[in-house]
Amino acid sequence: MESKKITLPGEFPMTSIEKVQGFWEENPLWSGETNFEEGSEEFFLEHRKVYYEDCFGGSFDLRFLPPPRKNGQSIKILDLGCGIGFWTTELAMLGYSKIHASDLTNKALAITSKRLELFNVKAELSLQNAENTSFEDNLFDHVNCQGVIHHTPDTNGAIKEISRILKEDGTASISVYYKNFFLRFWPIIQPLGWILYFLGAKLRGRGRDHIFKQTDAAEIVRLYDGKSNPIGKSYTRKSFISMLSPYFHVEETYLHFFPARSLPFKIPKFIHRLLDKHFGFMLYASLRKKCAE
Numbered sequence: 001m002e003s004k005k006i007t008l009p010g011e012f013p014m015t016s017i018e019k020v021q022g023f024w025e026e027n028p029l030w031s032g033e034t035n036f037e038e039g040s041e042e043f044f045l046e047h048r049k050v051y052y053e054d055c056f057g058g059s060f061d062l063r064f065l066p067p068p069r070k071n072g073q074s075i076k077i078l079d080l081g082c083g084i085g086f087w088t089t090e091l092a093m094l095g096y097s098k099i100h101a102s103d104l105t106n107k108a109l110a111i112t113s114k115r116l117e118l119f120n121v122k123a124e125l126s127l128q129n130a131e132n133t134s135f136e137d138n139l140f141d142h143v144n145c146q147g148v149i150h151h152t153p154d155t156n157g158a159i160k161e162i163s164r165i166l167k168e169d170g171t172a173s174i175s176v177y178y179k180n181f182f183l184r185f186w187p188i189i190q191p192l193g194w195i196l197y198f199l200g201a202k203l204r205g206r207g208r209d210h211i212f213k214q215t216d217a218a219e220i221v222r223l224y225d226g227k228s229n230p231i232g233k234s235y236t237r238k239s240f241i242s243m244l245s246p247y248f249h250v251e252e253t254y255l256h257f258f259p260a261r262s263l264p265f266k267i268p269k270f271i272h273r274l275l276d277k278h279f280g281f282m283l284y285a286s287l288r289k290k291c292a293e
Helices: 017-026 041-055 086-093 106-118 155-165 186-199 217-223 237-244 269-279
Strands: 076-080 098-103 124-127 140-146 166-178 248-256 282-289
Touching: 017 106, 041 086, 041 106, 076 086, 086 098, 086 106, 086 140, 098 106, 106 124, 140 155, 155 166, 155 237, 166 237, 186 217, 237 248, 237 282, 248 269
Parallel strands: 076 098, 076 140, 098 124, 140 166
Antiparallel strands: 166 282, 248 282
């Protein structure tokens, strides 16, 4: 008799990388959330504004950036899972010159290329699977990987791969969806979601209008990136650090991203900043690769 994989409570069912690739080829970031033409200057400017105001609570956190190197030497950076090029372009505009951007989809790379061209900056681009890249060992000084590994079937494999392609004592900034207060206690506070929904709360586009009506917190996480998104996972701080610790020294963790744009009313900026800092839905880790013994 053919054996069948049993899914344990809290474990996300395995989804093939081909399904993940297919979804993101058809649904690149920010598509379906804007009225502007995909790849236009207005498209990118709106996306950048939302990132700063909604994802970062109004200001860019310098902890995202690679730590300074001795003697001010230039560093080789990989933006792994670059999406539509926000991080790649921002890093390039900040003066980092040796940037390589990669993504699982050709669509993302095409949009990133257009973004780089419009902002008059450069980066090398390549098609890569974060679980198994074609890069040689010890190649990069720093890896930037934001909101990527929670969408891949083998998250642990992606973390190991990031360690492999980093130089000895290299650094990384990695983020995942965070199982914050709202997600942990959603079964209790879910009636609040219904109230917000009937007041008009929703995430625009990508089939997410009913996200506040969901009863399952794991489904909220998956649905955030689109109705057909095959996989989306969230982690506690403890579980995230546990995954990272075999390969990295975890120097700092912090939160960002409270999607105020989904609410049916505007909230004061200082309240948004407090929610972003203490109840963010993204958990960031500043890391340094463990040297081989």
